[in-house]
Amino acid sequence: MKITGYQTYIVPPRWGFIKITTDVGIDGWGEPCLEGRTHTVHACVDELMEYLVGKDPRDIELHWNYMHRSSFYRGGPIMMSALAGIDQALWDIKGKALDAPVYQLLGGKCRDKIQTYSWIGGDRPDDVVRMAQERKALGFNAVKMNGTEELNFIDEFSKVDALLDRVQSVRDAMGKDFGIGVDFHGRVHKAMAKVLMKELEPMHLMFVEEPVLAEHFESIHEIAKYGAIPIATGERMYSRWEFKTLLERGGVDIIQPDVCHCGGITELKKIASMAEAYDVALAPHCPLGPIALASSVHVDTTCQNAIIQEQSIGIHYNKGSDVLDYITNKEVFAFDQGYCHNIEGPGLGINIDEAFMQSQHELAKTQAKWRNPYWTNEDGSFAEW
Template sequence: MKITRIETFVVPPRWLFVKIETDEGVSGWGEPVVEGRAHTVRAAVEELSDLLIGRDPARIEDLWQVMHRGGFYRGGAVFMSAIAGIDQALWDIKGRALGVPVHQLLGGPVRDRMRVYSWIGGDRPDDVAQAARAAHAAGFTAVKMNATEEMSYLDVPSKITAVLARVQAVRDATTPDFGIAVDFHGRVHLPMARVLARELDALHLLFIEEPVLSENIEALREVRRVTTTPIALGERLYSRWEFKTVLQEGLADILQPDLSHAGGITEVRKIAAMAEAYDVALAPHCPLGPIALAACLQVDAVAHNAAIQEQSLGIHYNQGSDLLDYVTDREVFAYADGFVPIPTGVGLGIEVNERYVREQSGIGHRWRNPLWRHADGSVAEW
């Protein structure tokens, strides 16, 4: 079998899909995207195709190494996301060619279903309590919310009070055992992150996410000292080498590599195994589309330390097009009692609605994240 064609599709609301075709008629799909940089990643996929056309798609590990090591420069969000989507598609092809789901090729599942959480907002004045109540009524056992709006290095106490009030409102709207994760989104700097992390301890959170930007290792050490709440991070780390220091220094309790950013199934499987050796949980980042979620669930199926899975069905980003619009079987992600079944179909376990993909690619998108500024006019972290 040889790779004959690699085709990309920029589709609403903010996704990029890739289809890899072979000379034996078996095709696979992947989702290589950096939110807000879809066209840049598309160009990177096109450049990498020079290394792939005519090659055997079954040699996934070798092709991964060729893409990663075959150029002098490596790493980073764009390059690793391009590799990630291609890698997902190669695994999809292999599973389809052999007639099994990808998780069977990775050693077989250790679980039949995966706990998931829903996103409810929180960074702007909105009714997070009502959203949490709706998620709870829908059967979810956990939600994630943003902690704050933009925050200065030295901010006012009322900002802290407002965060605590929103989180308490979610707790009051649900139950004592309902999981509440609070995402600092990397927008809080160390002086306020220490204060906020310490104050949130009393609310018994599921975890706090990106309390400071992950590249600020010294700041992570300081936050770690002032909180007993589990710390999650990793959506902006792109390889096992970037996670290495986090694990060695014990700076996180939950790793959140993104299957569409961190090198795909091949790389995240290795990151998960590294984390397990340090008794650290896995909770893949995934506010993206159906192919990314399907890839996540294939790794969740085989990673013993996979604890909970992010998913974006109904998230505010998805207005106009949502996950299920792009698959032929709308029951494939059948959420129930806070869990989703591990897909058992061949390959990634989903069937992409190619007709709809091609139709929507004619619309495309140029999604950009918001640009925030502080009161003094300087740019704020979003």
């Protein structure tokens, strides 16, 4: 079997896809994207595919090493996101060739289903009680919400009070066993993170996510002392070597690598195994499309330390088109009481609606490119989004 070609797609709301073709008629799909920089990622895909066309797609470990290590400058969000999408497509091809789901090729299952959570509240959290109740009615028993809007190095305590009121209102409405994750989104600096951890402790959160930016992870151990709340982070880390440093420093309880940014299924599985050795749980980051979600679920199925899976069906970013719109077998993501069952079809087990994909690719050419919002503090300085 040889790779004969590929096609990339950029589509709404902010996603990128790749279809890799072979000489035996088996195609594989992946999701090489980086929110706000997917066009740049696809330029890197073109460079990596120069090596891959003509190769046997089944030698995934060999190809991963060549694509990663053959560059003198390695890693980072652009290259690892390009590599991630290609890697997903190679696993999809191999699973289809062997008529087996990808999780079987990764060692087989250690569970029958994985718990999922749903987003509420938007970028500027609002109306969170109603949305949490709606998610519970759909069968979810856990949600995640952004904690704050802009927050300066030292900021007004009215913003702290607003966060506490929002979280407490969800806790009061949903009960003590309903899972609540609060995402600081890297918007919070160390001094305010200490305050928020202490004040949020009585609310019995499922986790606090990204209490500080990845470049300040040396402070996580210090921040953890201020509240007995599990700390989750890792969506802006791109390889096992970065996670190695995080795990060695301690303080983190849940890692959240993104299968579309950390080098794909191959690397996500290795990162998860590293975390298990440190008694750290896995909850893959996934605010993206159906290939990303399927890839994450296949890894979850094989990892003892996987505890919950993010999914973005109905998230506030998905205006005009959503996760399920891009696949024809939507039943694979028919969550049962908040759980996603193992995906049993060959390869990634999802069937891409190619006609819809092409139509959305053409539509994206006429729309403005998705970009992160630009936020500003009260004094006019840059604020983290």
